[in-house]
Amino acid sequence: MVKLINFKWQQLILSLGCLLLIIGCQSLYPTTNPDAKPLKVATDPTFVPFEFQTADGKLEGFDIDLMNAIAKVAGFAIQFESLPFDGMISTLQAKRVDGAISGITITAERLKTIAFSRPYFKAGLAMSTTGYAYAVREDNQNIKDFNSLKGKKIAVQIGSTGADFAKTISNAKISTFNSGPEFFQDLLNGNVDAVVSDAFATLYAIKNGKLKGIRVVADLLTQEYYGIAMPKDSPHLDAINKGIATLLSNGTYKQIYQKWFDAEPPQLPDS
């Protein structure tokens, strides 16, 4: 009888021990829950006002606010990682980051290799169309429209939709750069005749005096939507889409939009 009781106690202590060990291991290695560790989100902070670094190195911008707000409603933590724009798609393909927010246009070509959230930004609201702007030096009166770009020297950002567009301009001499500040500098130096880049970011920089001496030629060419890029079959896609939907319906999206653009946000499509 005594032996039997002893045996049961031993069994109980052993099972309790196992249970504690399992709980302990789970909290040490919370990999079973994909949302338990922070999501690594890539961004190229050279795209004012969507993502940029303040003088003291702080990451700021429309995309940064939006991503933080999505994380808050979706209940996950975020760790931003700076990455050159050109390397973003391949880094996502290799699943070295969980996502990227960087004013990335949703294109059919990119959708072949990565996934996108629902559209979160319609570019070029102020002009009621979206897409590219031709930024030229203020003293250059020769460039008025698309046709006057033929055969001209044009600077673009490597891997951008602006770079793809520049390829369609006949006889254009295209120079490629890693980021906005660089190609605008080349334009100011007179090394190129024009820059083809996202209208919204360019107009914002001109308005805020960051691109003195540059004007945008009125004609805008394409309509684009930005999406949060993720690896194909990402387990976070659904939570991020739901997060965007929540922010659109609860007024947070509008607040963030007004903070950066001082305007009413336009209607966004669901997909």
Ligand code: GLN
């Ligand atoms: N929207 C453009 C693209 O996706 C450029 C974005 C950027 O420079 N960050 O190619």
